Amino acid sequence: MDCKLCDLAPSVRLFGRRLKETANLMVGLPDYENYVAHRAATHPDQPVMTREAFFRDRQARRYGAGGGGLRCC
Amino acid sequence: MSTIRAPGNSALSWLIWLVVALLGAVALGIVALSRDEPVNAVWVVTAAGCVYLVAYRFYSLFIATSVLRLDARRFTPAVRHNDGLDYVPTNKWVVFGHHFAAIAGAGPLVGPVLAAQMGYLPGTLWILVGVVFAGAVQDCIVLFISVRRDARSLGDMIRSEMGSVPGVIALIGVLMIMIILLAVLALIVVKALAGSPWGTFTVFATIPIAILMGIYGRFVRPGRVAEMSVIGFVLLMAGIIYGQTVAETPELAALFTYRGETLALILIGYGFVASVLPVWLLLAPRDYLSTFLKLGTVFALALGILVVAPDLRMPAISRFVDGTGPVFSGTLFPFLFITIACGAVSGFHALIASGTTPKLIENEQQVRFIGYGAMLMESFVAIMALIAASVIEPGAYFAMNSPAGVIGTTAAQAAQTISGWGFVITPDALTQIAHDVGETTILSRSGGAPTLAVGMAHILSGVIGGKALMAFWYHFAILFEALFILTTVDAGTRVARFMIQDLLGTMLPAMKRTESWAANVVATALAVSAWGYFLYQGVTDPLGGINTLWPLFGIANQMLAAIALTLCTVVLFRMKRQRYAWVTIAPTLWLAVCTLTAGWQKLFDANPAISFLSHARRFSAALADGRVLAPAKTLAEMQRVVINDYVDAALCAVFMAVVVSMLVYGLIGIARAFGNPSVTAKEVGGGLQTV
Numbered sequence: 001m002d003c004k005l006c007d008l009a010p011s012v013r014l015f016g017r018r019l020k021e022t023a024n025l026m027v028g029l030p031d032y033e034n035y036v037a038h039r040a041a042t043h044p045d046q047p048v049m050t051r052e053a054f055f056r057d058r059q060a061r062r063y064g065a066g067g068g069g070l071r072c073c
Numbered sequence: 074m075s076t077i078r079a080p081g082n083s084a085l086s087w088l089i090w091l092v093v094a095l096l097g098a099v100a101l102g103i104v105a106l107s108r109d110e111p112v113n114a115v116w117v118v119t120a121a122g123c124v125y126l127v128a129y130r131f132y133s134l135f136i137a138t139s140v141l142r143l144d145a146r147r148f149t150p151a152v153r154h155n156d157g158l159d160y161v162p163t164n165k166w167v168v169f170g171h172h173f174a175a176i177a178g179a180g181p182l183v184g185p186v187l188a189a190q191m192g193y194l195p196g197t198l199w200i201l202v203g204v205v206f207a208g209a210v211q212d213c214i215v216l217f218i219s220v221r222r223d224a225r226s227l228g229d230m231i232r233s234e235m236g237s238v239p240g241v242i243a244l245i246g247v248l249m250i251m252i253i254l255l256a257v258l259a260l261i262v263v264k265a266l267a268g269s270p271w272g273t274f275t276v277f278a279t280i281p282i283a284i285l286m287g288i289y290g291r292f293v294r295p296g297r298v299a300e301m302s303v304i305g306f307v308l309l310m311a312g313i314i315y316g317q318t319v320a321e322t323p324e325l326a327a328l329f330t331y332r333g334e335t336l337a338l339i340l341i342g343y344g345f346v347a348s349v350l351p352v353w354l355l356l357a358p359r360d361y362l363s364t365f366l367k368l369g370t371v372f373a374l375a376l377g378i379l380v381v382a383p384d385l386r387m388p389a390i391s392r393f394v395d396g397t398g399p400v401f402s403g404t405l406f407p408f409l410f411i412t413i414a415c416g417a418v419s420g421f422h423a424l425i426a427s428g429t430t431p432k433l434i435e436n437e438q439q440v441r442f443i444g445y446g447a448m449l450m451e452s453f454v455a456i457m458a459l460i461a462a463s464v465i466e467p468g469a470y471f472a473m474n475s476p477a478g479v480i481g482t483t484a485a486q487a488a489q490t491i492s493g494w495g496f497v498i499t500p501d502a503l504t505q506i507a508h509d510v511g512e513t514t515i516l517s518r519s520g521g522a523p524t525l526a527v528g529m530a531h532i533l534s535g536v537i538g539g540k541a542l543m544a545f546w547y548h549f550a551i552l553f554e555a556l557f558i559l560t561t562v563d564a565g566t567r568v569a570r571f572m573i574q575d576l577l578g579t580m581l582p583a584m585k586r587t588e589s590w591a592a593n594v595v596a597t598a599l600a601v602s603a604w605g606y607f608l609y610q611g612v613t614d615p616l617g618g619i620n621t622l623w624p625l626f627g628i629a630n631q632m633l634a635a636i637a638l639t640l641c642t643v644v645l646f647r648m649k650r651q652r653y654a655w656v657t658i659a660p661t662l663w664l665a666v667c668t669l670t671a672g673w674q675k676l677f678d679a680n681p682a683i684s685f686l687s688h689a690r691r692f693s694a695a696l697a698d699g700r701v702l703a704p705a706k707t708l709a710e711m712q713r714v715v716i717n718d719y720v721d722a723a724l725c726a727v728f729m730a731v732v733v734s735m736l737v738y739g740l741i742g743i744a745r746a747f748g749n750p751s752v753t754a755k756e757v758g759g760g761l762q763t764v
Contacts, residue, residue, distance in 0.1 A: 022170035024298060025163070025433075026368075027361050035157035042155075055296030056353070058158070063352040063564065065571045065587045 028062035029055065090130065097123025104389075105194060111384035114460045117197060118378060121456045125449040128205040136210065137441040140645070140653040141217050145438045148758045150224040150431060160224070162435035165442055172430045173447040174364055176212070176422050177371070179258055179558050180415025180630070181455035183521035186528075187623060188412045189462040189470065190400040192390040195409050196459050203410075203417025204452035207660035211418060211634055213444030214641040214657060216426040220440060221756040224431035227423050231640050233755055234647065239738040243636050246731045247424065248576065249724070250629040251569045252600075254421070256607035257626045258558045258565075259344070260618050263336045263608070264520035265551050270329035271320035271511055272548060273336075276555045277329065278312035279359060286358035298361055305362045313548050320511060333612040340562070341605035348566040348597055356563050363557035370553045374457050374529060381535035387463035387470065392495065399475035400519070401620055402682040407671040410663075411627035416455020418660065420633025422448065461528030462521075468498025469506050469515065473524050476617035477517045478704060487516050511544030519617045526550035562604075569600035610717045615704035616682070624675065625724060628668050632732050635664040639739035646746035647754040661739075665732055672729040676722055685725065689718035 021031050032054050039048045049057060100120035104112055137143045154160035163171075188196040215227065222230055228247065232240030266273045285308070286301040294300055319325045331339070347355055396404035401412055415421070426444060434440065462470060471491045472480065480487040484500035491498055507515045510530055515523065530546035538545065571587065573596040578585030584592050611618025638661040645654045678684035681691045695702045696711045705711045746753055 018164060018167055020299075021164070022167045023365070025167055025171040026174040026364050027298060027357075028429075029296075029298060030158060030161050030163075034161065038155060038157035038161075052295040055290075059353055059357050061159070063356055063567060065574075 029058050093123050093126050113382055113384055114378050115382045124201045133441050133445040140656050143438045145436055147437050149220055149434050149437055151433055151435055153758055160432045163433040165439040168433045169443050169447055172443050173450055175425045177451050181451055182458045182525055184413040185455045185459035186462040186521035186524050187400050188409055189387055190398040191394045192388050193385055193463040194389040196413055199413055200417045200452055200455050208418035209445040209448035211638050212422045212426050212448040215423045215637050216444035217440045218644050219427040219431040220434055223757050227427045234644055235738055235742045242731055242734055248572045250633050252603045253626045253629050255562050255565045255604035257622045259340050259562055259608045260611040261520040261522050262555050262558050263333050263612055265522040266336055267333040269512055270326040271316040272551045273329040274319040275312045275316045275552045279556055282308045283355050283359040287354040291353050302361045302365055337609050337612045344562055344566050345601045347563040360560050363560045366553050367557050371454055377532040377536050381532050383464040385463040387467050399479045407667040410667040411624050411671045414627045414630040416452050418634050420630050420637055423637035461525050464531055465528050467496040471496055472503050473515050473518045478615050509543045510547035519619045522554045566600050570596040573599050628671055628728050631664045631668045632728050635661055635732055636735045639735050643739055643742035644754055646743045649752050668732055672725050675725045685718045685722035689715050
């Protein structure tokens, strides 16, 4: 019984993570950890935006020219 | 699941699908054929659910495997341009949520409510048939062609696949639909708030609440969206509760009681200020609130309908299919198909499906789930709105949605007129409903939002709070709609501004500079005055505005869908998949027939209630004799009515011209593709993943 609950824990955690990711993406905020990991993998020599700078950058992007702020009727 | 499975061969799988299909058929039969006893809403939900399941399992699979041949081995834009910012390969459920949040707006909540005047059956059938064969097909295929073209926008793709002239025509069409959309959405808010201090107070309160959230998310705890949203939500609920005190205290109520005209001017001014303010201060935080509130409410409503299982009081088919209805004028064909746009087929989605969503898809095969699936879910929102409008007493429905010019301004007059139509209701019942929801009157609150709010209050109070909380739920529903409409108005004004800058920039390069304050203010002022003009015209309209503007919006939205589906058809021909082109040709033709017939009647019908030109002629003739026709009170107002009619007629004519010219360019594109023996579709990223 206990073991079954233990087995569930990672999937519950993953579900929570996905839920948070979805909620953030709905308002135009991609996953910050993913961004950092991507930068580390592809441009390890270049600086990475802080979480705050990332937030501001994405916010400006969503409502800027050609951004994704467009929503349906 | 990385591959699309062929239809399961196991006997069990076929048995299950047989049961689903039979259940759907039985549910549809009950919904369509019951006459003497009221139908329970759960049957409508069951019918819709089974139709969606079968359509997704079979038709969308056919589109994915045979028509589009989705290929898991192709690199998607998200994979090829992965930057962790705009292009991010993302889990398909996460993309689904993002896409659904972007396509679900006020449209599917309003159209079905208006269409309920013809009974619940015509609307239900059109929503189901429309989404399966038109709406979801459009969303799915536009998403597909954008994914194969570096996630480019609809306008860009039309330019490259069909030519630069159709590209420009489509852009102008998109700008016009934006203007009409913003006007009609703003009008819905005005109609819901006029003379309602409780509603007005709570909606006004969202401004300081959003600013507080904005400051918190910018300086106190940067980027904490969840914290901001929780703070905002709590304050919002406090605002609704305090709103009751405001409404019950005469001195306070006087501060928040406005006529429609005043509210329209406030909204126009607000639209201007809000879209030049920094986004983090007002727009972004309100966007967070409205997005989460919207989804929460949609789920709550779905749960409420299943738990309460209300009966539909509206007849299946009402006498107003003949076109004499008070909510919108015109017969079932074509006007039902114009009135319910979003939820069945919405051209606007083509902009979303060629916007951010294609930049997030990690595997091309997910186009089916995200494009087709999310639209089915949006369609379900429309079904719920139709249910909410049909569970309230039909007499009350007509009292709320008929213009004052038809039913008068007192409960006694309204009850008498509406009972005369065969929807028996007493004046006391009308007053009682107004009292239950904490308003002084519910008469002529057209625009869909208040009706939906009464329906939702009816359903949700059945789950939590009973009659005591009915007024709270009503204002909660009004607030939820107003909140996301205002977010759309302000984000949409910004988008319209960029489009205007883009269009004017081709002639006047200085206008193109989006960082320039002068260009910014000029373009914003142009955008706001364009929708503001139609808003003000709608508010002062004798028929209540919605009657005039909603069909224009519907025509515009279906026009855009016809454009998008024409592009899809041309692309299928250029891919040499013309065998399957009927998948997009059929809905394109249907939409073209609907928009052109509706447009024609809006222009040339003999009935002044339908046609702008007949209406203008009637007023011009009276003007020539020096007579003043109601509701105009002076000759100058008469003059204005005539001018408005001509403006609306001109707009309608332009929409029709756009549809016709796009169809012609579509035919040219098809002929060219057909004459060329090789594939001419301009796809990018053909490189196969070596996985």
